[in-house]
Amino acid sequence: MTIKIDSKDISQLLTQSSRQLDSGMMSALANARQKALDRQLVRVPAVTLSTGRWTLNLIPHSGLQWLATGLLVAILVFAAGYWQHAQEQQISEIDVAILTDELPIEIFVD
Amino acid sequence: MFKKLFLTGLLFLPFLAGKPVSAAPETWKSLTHGQQEALAPLAEQWDSLPEIQQHRLLKTAIRYPHLTIEEQQRFQERLIVWSKLTPEQRQAAREKYKAFEKVPEKQREQVKQMIKQEREQTIGSEKAIPGNDNR
Numbered sequence: 001m002t003i004k005i006d007s008k009d010i011s012q013l014l015t016q017s018s019r020q021l022d023s024g025m026m027s028a029l030a031n032a033r034q035k036a037l038d039r040q041l042v043r044v045p046a047v048t049l050s051t052g053r054w055t056l057n058l059i060p061h062s063g064l065q066w067l068a069t070g071l072l073v074a075i076l077v078f079a080a081g082y083w084q085h086a087q088e089q090q091i092s093e094i095d096v097a098i099l100t101d102e103l104p105i106e107i108f109v110d
Numbered sequence: 111m112f113k114k115l116f117l118t119g120l121l122f123l124p125f126l127a128g129k130p131v132s133a134a135p136e137t138w139k140s141l142t143h144g145q146q147e148a149l150a151p152l153a154e155q156w157d158s159l160p161e162i163q164q165h166r167l168l169k170t171a172i173r174y175p176h177l178t179i180e181e182q183q184r185f186q187e188r189l190i191v192w193s194k195l196t197p198e199q200r201q202a203a204r205e206k207y208k209a210f211e212k213v214p215e216k217q218r219e220q221v222k223q224m225i226k227q228e229r230e231q232t233i234g235s236e237k238a239i240p241g242n243d244n245r
Contacts, residue, residue: 092169094204099170099188100181101207102222104229108203108210109195 136164148174151189159193167193 018026060066098108138146138156148171149156156164170185177185192200210218 088166088169091204092166092173094207095166095192095200096170096173096177096185098203098207099185099192100177101184103210103225105188105191105203107225108206109191109199110202 136168141168144175145171148185149189151186152193155193163193163197 018029021029060069098105138153141149141156145168146153149167152159152167159167167189174182174185195203210221213221
């Protein structure tokens with residue numbers, strides 16, 4: 001004959017058993033529970049704030065970092081400007097070539 | 111201090127990047143004599159041209175004084191047709207020109223000769239039409 005035990009019975013059994021534990025064991029279990037809860041509490045915000053922390057790391061903190069960031073941004077902007085200027089220069093050269101080439105303009109225009 | 115410098119520097123970055131492509135529109139009257147001479151065929155429609163087109167035409171006008179007389183003539187003859195094209199057509203023409211530039215010199219010369227001959231034939235046949243005869 002098998003005895004069916006549901007979750008309520010398990011909980012009752014555990015409560016009865018815990019009453020039989022000595023105070024040292026009880027406090028050790030209570031400590032372990034508290035530590036587990038603390039870890040869980042820390043982990044939850046860590047997940048939600050992980051993106052924020054990542055972006056926070058991108059913001060320069062020291063003067064030197066601000067200077068390095070400034071230089072990097074200046075180089076990027078200058079490079080973009082130079083690239084744009086070079087592109088425009090090339091377009092202008094081609095335009096003049098099309099407008100002055102021996103071949104009629106209709107050859108290049110649809 | 112560096113943070114303040116950085117933020118102030120950000121305000122000046124657009125100037126570091128050089129002159130933007132879409133500069134303020136220039137009226138025909140504001141152009142120099144040299145620019146007006148090079149772009150003379152566009153005098154009437156100049157003020158109504160898009161800014162970017164004006165900017166690019168002005169860049170081409172810089173090279174005008176350095177062209178041969180024959181090239182200057184072609185330049186001005188083609189300006190009206192060129193300015194009437196859509197930006198997409200002009201871009202397609204540039205792509206075609208770049209592709210043609212990649213063709214070996216010998217083949218390019220052959221194409222040029224072929225087109226020259228065709229043009230001469232067309233002119234010849236036009237002259238042969240009785241209506242065009244000046245006798």
